[in-house]
Amino acid sequence: MKKADVILLIVILVLGMAGIGFYYGTNRNASYVLVQVDGELVGTYDLREDTVVTICSGQDGENILEIRDGKAEITSANCPNGDCVVHKEISKSNESIVCLPHKMAVWVVTELKEEAPDTYAY
């Protein structure tokens, strides 16, 4: 390993650590879960209300979203790679779970804004 390699590695690690510090420094307990499929918001849920939701996407895409004890998690899905199921539960702002094959994303926020009104035809 040459000197330039070591410097590169250290710079990346320091920047990464700083980013992770910022991530944990700014995350707050979230209250709402937003669900988006194919670029469109399809649902908002209260993190304080335990529920199980089936998120449908595309022709036969299904992800089961479970909200329990103030945390949201994808418990099962029929996507090919299963990254969304592997992902740990989320409960803090900054956290998200994605299912790329289904173009689906779930993330949590501390409060709802205008772009996320609490009534949906879902």
Add this chain to the structure above:
Amino acid sequence: MTKNKKSKVKKIAEYACLLAFAMMVSYVEALLPFQLGIPGAKLGLANVAIVFALYLIGARGAFCINISRVILCGLLFGNMYSMLYSLAGAIFSLLIMIFLKKLPGFSMIGVSIAGGVMHNMGQLCIAVFITSVPVLLYYVPFLMIIGAVTGLLNGWLAKAVCDRVKKQIEK
């Protein structure tokens, strides 16, 4: 004339060996249960073969092998979506590696570290593009660290392979 023909045969054999090597490590990686649920986080073992190819046959050859590997592995062990997705990571990572290799002072390991980080960034870009959820950008620092560590490991492996193969060629 004969010499030219011979070198062409040698080139084809070299490319074929490297492609087989790249596909083999891709397959090994598919068997390993390394999964964090973060879009883009991968061991990227195939990069061992790509870094090695980059040093053995150069940028153009490594590019051909990488693209062929992504397409063939996508057909064999993946699907259309995973193919496009790894293509983004592969192109991002190879471009930065070609660039870094041209700079003085970097060894295979540094090149591989940069490749690992850019591979993850490329895949995250696709993830943000597909979902249009900016909160995904919070994965950037995690992917930098994961990419640097896997890149270090892959670079070290590529160097080990390179040292051994060079000895064989010199014999």
